[in-house]
Each structure stands twice: as structure tokens, then as C-alpha cells.
Amino acid sequence: MEAKSIHPGRSAYNHLNALALTHGIPRNRVDEVIDLAGLGSVAKKRxxxxxxxxxxxxxxxxxxxxxxxxxxxxxxxxxxDPEGVLWIRNLLTGLTAEGRTVFVSSHLMSEMALAADHLIIVGRGRLLADTTVQDLVREAAATR
Structure with missing residues (x-):
């Protein structure tokens, strides 16, 4: 979902609760993801x-x-902000540590090097690389 696909007058809690209700997700999961996303202090705000x-x-x-x-x-x-970037890194590595698969689209290769263990690079609709971060760095250094 697009981050801004929410009615601006609705609170974060109400938005997530409506999604949960329409998808048969227990209400306690709303509280869990609010805490997980660090939204506790703003959950009731528009x-x-x-x-x-x-x-x-x-x-x-x-x-x-x-x-x-x-x-x-x-x-x-x-x-x-920098705190949020650290939060997302920890979230991504935590999700993968739980055995989940996480796909991230990003132009920030330095960020991906810190959070990813495998990269698929696509450019102009073509697969450019399907490799580990270490191999990509090694190949880039060798071509200098």
C-alpha cells in the first residue's frame, strides 16, 4: 500500500483498525503493529x-x-530521519531472522549493503545482477 493511501482525517489507529476489520484480522494485531512501527505516541492523531x-x-x-x-x-x-533508518534496518533484519522473505526496492545501495544479504538489480526492465552483497562489492572493486 502507498503510505499516503489514507484519509487525512482518520487516525493511524482507526486506519489500521478498519483494515483489520475488513480483512478478518484480530484487533490486538493493530496494537502490535502500532508498537512495532513506533507509532504509539501518534496513533490517535490525524x-x-x-x-x-x-x-x-x-x-x-x-x-x-x-x-x-x-x-x-x-x-x-x-x-x-536517522533514527527511523536504523529502525527500518532492524525491522528488516528482524523479519528475516523470523524466517520471512523481505523484498525491498531501493536506489540506496549503501542502505541495502547494510540490510540485505542478496541483491537482484533491475535496470531498464532487464536483470542486471542476481548476487550476494559481498560478490557485488568484490566485482565492483575488480572493475576499477
Whole structure:
């Protein structure tokens, strides 16, 4: 879901609760993802007043609401402050440590080097690389 696909007058809690109700997800999961996403202090506030980073956190909370085994995130660090970037790194590594598959679309290779163990690089609709971070760095160093 797009992080900003929420009615601006609705609170983060109400948004997530509506998603849970329409998808048969228990209400206690709403509280869990609010805590997981670090939204506890703003959960009752109108999402229209959220910063870009808080909107990202709400979008991630929505993505995790159904407790998926596979998570796909597009530019998850976009708009996050340094604390938020560290939070998303820890979240991604925590999800994979639980045995989940996490796909991340990002232009920030330095960020991916810190959080990913395998890279698939696509450019102009073509597969450019399907490799580990270490092998990609090694190959890049060899071509210098």
C-alpha cells in the first residue's frame, strides 16, 4: 500500500483498525503493529498531519498487519530521519531472522549493503545482477 493511501482525517489507529476489520484480522494485531512501527505516541492523531517519515511508518504497519510471510517494501527509508533508518534496518533484519522473505526496492545501495544479504538489480526492465552483497562489492572493486 502507498503510505499516503489514507484519509487525512482518520487516525493511524482507526486506519489500521478498519483494515483489520475488513480483512478478518484480530484487533490486538493493530496494537502490535502500532508498537512495532513506533507509532504509539501518534496513533490517535490525524494521519493528515503526519510527517513523511510517520506516513512511511504507517504504511509499513499496514503492510505488516496481516503478519505476512513475504513482505515487499518500496523505498522504505524514504522520509525517515536517522533514527527511523536504523529502525527500518532492524525491522528488516528482524523479519528475516523470523524466517520471512523481505523484498525491498531501493536506489540506496549503501542502505541495502547494510540490510540485505542478496541483491537482484533491475535496470531498464532487464536483470542486471542476481548476487550476494559481498560478490557485488568484490566485482565492483575488480572493475576499477
Amino acid at each position: 494521519a493528515g498531519a503526519f510527517s513523511l517519515g510517520m506516513g512511511q511508518r504507517l504504511g509499513i504497519a499496514a503492510a505488516l498487519l496481516g503478519d505476512p510471510q513475504t513482505v515487499m517494501l518500496d523505498e522504505p527509508v524514504n522520509g525517515l
